[in-house]
Amino acid sequence: MTSFVEKLRWKFLALLLAAGSLVKANAADEPINFHTQVVPILQSTCIKCHTGREAKGGLRMETREQLMAGGDSGAVVTVGSGEKSLLWQLAAGKEADRIMPAQGPRLTEEQLAIVKRWIDEGATWEEGFRFKSTEPKPLPPRIVELPPMPSGIAGDHPIDRILGHYLESHGIEQSQLVDDRMYLRRVSMDLVGELPSEELAATFLADKAADKRAKLVAQLLADRQAYAEHWLSFWNDHLRNAYRGTGFIDGGRKQITTWLYQALVDNKPYDKFVHELISPVPGSEGFSTGIVWRGTVNASQRPEMQAAQNIGQVFLGTNLKCASCHDSFVNHWKLTDAYGLAAVFAEKDLEIHRCDKPTGETATPGFVYPQLGAISSQLPRAERMKQLADLMVHPENGRLARVMVNRLWSQLMGRGIVEPLDDLDQDPWSSDLLDWLAVDLANHGYDLKHTLALICTSRAYQMPAVDAPKAEEAEYLFRGPIVRRMSAEQFVDAAAVLTASRPAKPAIDLPVVNDDGAKPADIKFAGRWIWNDRLAVDAAEGGRIYLRKTFELKSAVKRAFAVVSCDNQFELFVGGKKVASGNVWNEPTVVEITRDLAVGSNTVAAIAINWPDVEGNNGTEIKGKNPAGFVASLAIELDSGKWLNIGSDPSWLVASAKPEGDWTSPSYDDKGWSKAAQVAPIDGVPWRLANTLQERAQQVAGTRAFAQVRAAVVNDDALMRALGRPNREQVVTRRDSVATTLQALELTNGSTLDDMLTRGAKHWLTQEKTSPEMLVTRIYEQAVGRAPTTSEREIAVTVMGNQPDVNGVKDLLWIVLMLPEFQLVY
Known part of the structure; x- marks a missing residue:
C-alpha cells in the first residue's frame, strides 16, 4: 500500500465516522425546535395510537388543540411544566402499569429531555401544522381523469400530466432534464442493476432519435436475465427468501428461488404472482409456510401468524404484527383480524392468544377486508388459501395495486408516494398519481414492466436528482428523484466488473434463460x-x-x-x-x-x-x-x-x-x-x-444462464452484509441507506474488497499494455462513464508511478470505487 493511498483510506474512514457523530454545538442553549426535534419523536412514538376516531385512551394528537384537550385521563400537558405533565410522566415510566409507548422502543433519555424542555418552554406548535391520521383508506380502485399537460411543457406523458400541475403549483422548475450520459447510468442501474456496458453507452450516446430514451428502456427490460437477477434481490428481501440460513438444516424452511426467478424471467403478471404465493403452486410454497423456529416461540411467531403478517406487510402495506398479540396500538387492526387471516393457513383450529396467553377462543378464518368476500371455515386448508388468494386479487381490492406501484415508485425515485411504504393508510403526497398508476397497472394486466417503463420514460424520472428531504420539512414535496446509494448487490456487481472478478457460479441452479441472439x-x-x-x-x-x-x-x-x-x-x-x-x-x-x-x-x-x-x-x-x-x-x-x-x-x-x-x-x-x-x-x-x-x-x-454471475444469485459475504444485504429472516421492504461504521471499515480494510482489488489490478495490467495515462482513462471510463479530469489523471499517475505494478493499480481502483460518483445513483 502506498503511503498516499494509506492516508487517503484513513481519511475516508474518519470522514464516514465523523458524518455519523456530528452534533450541533451549544444545542442545549437554544430553544427546542418543534419541527426538527419534537415532531420526529411524537411521530415515531405517539401518533399511530393517538390519531383517528379510535385514538387510544380518547387522546387525539393530530393538532395542538386536540393534545391540550387531553383524553380519558384528563389533561396530558401542563404548559410550562414538563415534569407535571402526564405525557412526560408516562413516557418517563413514572407509572409502571402505563408506560408509553405501550409497544415498541421506549423514549431515550435525550428524547425525554427534549419533550420536557418543549413543554417547559410552552409546548409551541407551528400554526396550521397537523399530524396525519391513521384511519384506513378506501379500498376500491379510484378512477382519475388525467388533466391536460401544462402549457409550455413538451410531451403528453400521463405521469407528467398529473405532476406537471403539481410542480407548477409549488413553483418547481420542470423544464430541465438530465443529460443522456446520466440518464443512461440511472436507468440501467434502476432496471437491471448494472453499470451500462461500453458498447451500450456508445450506441445510445450516438443515437440521434427523439425516442432514444424510450427505446433504451425497452431494450433494458427486454434483457430477461439481467432484469430477473436485479429484481431478485428486491423480492428476496420482501419474501424473505434466502439460499441458506435459519431453518434450512432441519427442514423448517424452504426457499422459493427457482419459482421466483422463473416468474421474473417470464414477467409473470403481478396478480398471478401474488395468487401463486398465497395459494401455492409447486415451488412457491416456501413463502406461506414461513420459518419453523427452533425452540419455544411466542404465539405471534407461529408459521400461520407469520403468513398473515407477511401478507399484510408485503401485499397490503399494513402492519399486523402488533395485532398478533393484542388490538394494535399502531393502527386500526384488531387481534381477531390477525388471527382470522392466520387461521386460513392453520392445519387445525387455531386458538387465539392475547399477549401470548390462551383465551380459549378459536379464530374464524377470514380476510382483513371482509367486504370483498368470506372464507369458509369448513373447507380444507388448501381450499381456504385459494379463497384468500382469490380475494387478494379481487378487482375491488385496489389496495393490491396501490401498494405495488408505491413500492416501484420508491425503488426508482428514492421515496414512495406514501410513506412509510408499509403503512398505506398514511396520506399520499399525490393521491391522483397513486390511484392513477394503480388503476393503470391493473388495466395493463398487472404487468410490472409496463409500470416501470411508464415511470422511467416520464419527465419526472428524468429530472435532476435532489437530496433527501430535510427533517425540518413538515411536509414532503416532490422535486425529482432522490440521490440514492447503490445497493449491496449493485456495488459488488459494479466492482466485480471493474476488477474482472465475477463469482464462478451461482449459489443455486437457476432456470435457463433463452437468448434469441445465440447460435x-x-x-x-x-x-x-x-x-x-x-x-x-x-x-x-x-x-x-x-x-x-x-x-x-x-x-x-x-x-x-x-x-x-x-x-x-x-x-x-x-x-x-x-x-x-x-x-x-x-x-x-x-x-x-x-x-x-x-x-x-x-x-x-x-x-x-x-x-x-x-x-x-x-x-x-x-x-x-x-x-x-x-x-x-x-x-x-x-x-x-x-x-x-x-x-x-x-x-x-x-x-x-x-x-x-x-x-x-x-x-x-x-x-x-x-x-x-x-x-x-x-x-x-x-x-x-x-x-x-x-x-x-x-x-x-444458447443462454446467459452461466455467464456473468451476479451478486444477487450468490450467498452473501462480509462485504454485502456490511453494505446492507439482510439475512432475510424477516421481511425487509426497504434497506437502510445510512452509512455505518461497519461499512466504512469494510470498504477501507475488508478482505473481500481487497481480494477483488488485487485480482482487478492483475487483470488491468494484463489487459492494458499502454501508458499509465491510458490505463487511468480506461478505468475511469468503465467505472463512471467518463474520462478523468486533468487533476484526477495527475493524482492517479502519481499513485501508480510510471511503471504501474499490482499495488499501484490496486490503489487506483480503490480510489475510483470510493468516489461518490461511483457509489451513488444520481
Missing part, C-alpha cells in the same frame, strides 16, 4: 481427454500434473465460456487468473471467461489432480493407480459473430513437476514442457460424458 448450433464441444501418459485411462498414479495452451485472438471477444471436467479434481486459469475449480468428474463445470481474454496472446492452463485410492477399514490412504483424465473446451464468440472452439488435445503442453514462476501467464517460457497425451476421445471409457459435455456447451451458448 447453439455453432458450438461443438472440442475437447478430448488428456493426461501426461496415454495409459492413464486405465490406471495412473495419484498426483497432479500441469497443463497449458497458448493461442492468439485477432479480434475482440463478444463472449466466451469454458466447459471443464477432470477425474478427479482441477483448477482452471485463463490469462494468469484462476477462474474455476471442480472435483466431481460427471458434473462438468461451466465458467464465463469473456473478460479474461484479450486481443493477442492468451493462455488457458490447469492443475489436474488424480486422487489415490482409499482402502482398508481404517480409511488410510494407500497410493494406488486409477483412471485419470482432463477434458476442456473453450467457446469464444468474436465480434464478427463467429465462434472459435479450443479444446484439450495433444497440442496442449504438460509438466509433471510443479513449474517455477508464473506458468499460467501467456508470457511464460514453456520450451521445456512435453506434449500432452490423448487418453480417450470425448466419449471414451470409463467416463462416457460426450452427451453431457455437448449439452452443457450448447446450453450455455
